[in-house]
Amino acid sequence: HCLKCIVCVSGTNLQALMEQTKRTSSSAEIVVVISNQPGVLGLKRASLAGIQTRVVDHKLYGSRAEFDGTIDHVLEEFDVEVVCLAGFMRILTGSFVRKWNGKLLNIHPSLLPSFKGVNAQKQALQAGARVSGCTVHFVAEEVDAGAIIAQEAVPVLMNDTEESLSDRIREAEHRAFPAALELVAGGGVRLGDDGRIIWNPNA
Numbered sequence: 001h002c003l004k005c006i007v008c009v010s011g012t013n014l015q016a017l018m019e020q021t022k023r024t025s026s027s028a029e030i031v032v033v034i035s036n037q038p039g040v041l042g043l044k045r046a047s048l049a050g051i052q053t054r055v056v057d058h059k060l061y062g063s064r065a066e067f068d069g070t071i072d073h074v075l076e077e078f079d080v081e082v083v084c085l086a087g088f089m090r091i092l093t094g095s096f097v098r099k100w101n102g103k104l105l106n107i108h109p110s111l112l113p114s115f116k117g118v119n120a121q122k123q124a125l126q127a128g129a130r131v132s133g134c135t136v137h138f139v140a141e142e143v144d145a146g147a148i149i150a151q152e153a154v155p156v157l158m159n160d161t162e163e164s165l166s167d168r169i170r171e172a173e174h175r176a177f178p179a180a181l182e183l184v185a186g187g188g189v190r191l192g193d194d195g196r197i198i199w200n201p202n203a
């Protein structure tokens with residue numbers, strides 16, 4: 001089976017991944033939940049499920065490199081093989097991303113490459129998009145530009161607000177992220193040396 005960890009804050013995606021990896025059919029197991037801020041709901045969800053937690057508070061570190069280095073140390077301590085970023089809002093350094101290349105997954109609340117960066121749902125509304133959704137991708141040094149693993153589209157409705165669209169996208173996230181994790185953990189998908197997705201049809 002595959003070891004992995006979640007680096008998160010709020011926790012609804014963590015909850016979805018916890019439920020998925022509890023299933024006997026899952027190729028993955030959550031071994032540690034790391035948060036970059038103390039006292040968040042995600043840490044409580046993990047503890048309730050008997051999963052180890054760690055807090056690496058970025059405010060306590062003088063540099064991004066030291067912060068990322070501490071996270072890397074925790075990942076090594078738990079023999080992690082796949083890392084899922086779920087609401088983790090700190091940009092990771094190039095050296096960290098290079099070390100974990102092909103093992104680092106992120107979920108973004110738009111159909112990349114549209115609407116990169118923060119407030120993606122608001123960008124979609126302001127652009128008058130009729131369809132939006134979520135994207136699970138391998139993390140690359142360039143933010144929100146990594147190879148796409150899975151996407152799910154949702155309609156944008158006439159009376160949508162940032163909140164109603166975010167809620168609809170979040171429901172899609174809770175399906176897409178577990179599906180993408182199983183693809184990676186089960187060997188169905190991997191990242192090629194050229195940064196492009198390689199599908200294994202037999203997995």
Ligand SMILES: Nc1nc2ccc(CNc3ccc(C(=O)NCCCC(=O)O)cc3)cc2c(=O)[nH]1
Binds near residue numbers: 090097140
């Ligand atoms: N290098 C790399 N690292 C990442 C870290 C987190 C996320 C999650 N999605 C994120 C996408 C954007 C941001 C962002 O722009 N935050 C405001 C600046 C915060 C800060 O100064 O740190 C954060 C997370 C994606 C990436 C990525 O695609 N590449």
